Amino acid sequence: xxLSLLNKKEMLKxxxxxxxxxDIDGEPTExxxxxxxxxxxxxxxxxxxxxxxxxxxxxxTIEFFTxxxxxxxxxxxxxxxxxSMEDDLYNTSELLFLEKxxxxxEISNEKRRELISIVYAYRDLREKSMRIIKN
Numbered sequence: 001x002x003l004s005l006l007n008k009k010e011m012l013k014x015x016x017x018x019x020x021x022x023d024i025d026g027e028p029t030e031x032x033x034x035x036x037x038x039x040x041x042x043x044x045x046x047x048x049x050x051x052x053x054x055x056x057x058x059x060x061t062i063e064f065f066t067x068x069x070x071x072x073x074x075x076x077x078x079x080x081x082x083x084s085m086e087d088d089l090y091n092t093s094e095l096l097f098l099e100k101x102x103x104x105x106e107i108s109n110e111k112r113r114e115l116i117s118i119v120y121a122y123r124d125l126r127e128k129s130m131r132i133i134k135n
């Protein structure tokens with residue numbers, strides 16, 4: 001969501017974090033693979049450049065975003081939350097990674113709640129839409 005607000009370098013760096021996020025707990029699930037594929041499709045201008053391997057260390061990539069403005073940090077965090085919540089499986093590694101990102105990006109607990117509520121509202125809208133379409 002809103003990945004088009006990122007510049008080209010930020011898009012590529014975001015994909016590094018997204019790939020790390022889906023790999024953090026082992027082999028990515030089919031759901032996680034679909035989410036990444038959708039995100040790459042949203043990042044049309046860099047999809048041919050991305051190689052599905054980290055271009056830098058995770059720490060350096062996180063550090064890259066700490067110097068970004070709050071809009072960029074919020075978009076990156078929102079999409080990482082989306083990845084973590086897509087498969088409905090609670091994972092401690094993902095949670096700890098998100099907490100680390102939240103702290104490094106200086107995202108308040110209130111902003112975190114607001115961003116998570118966006119993910120829930122989006123999921124609810126998709127589910128409601130599917131019910132309407134199928135009935």
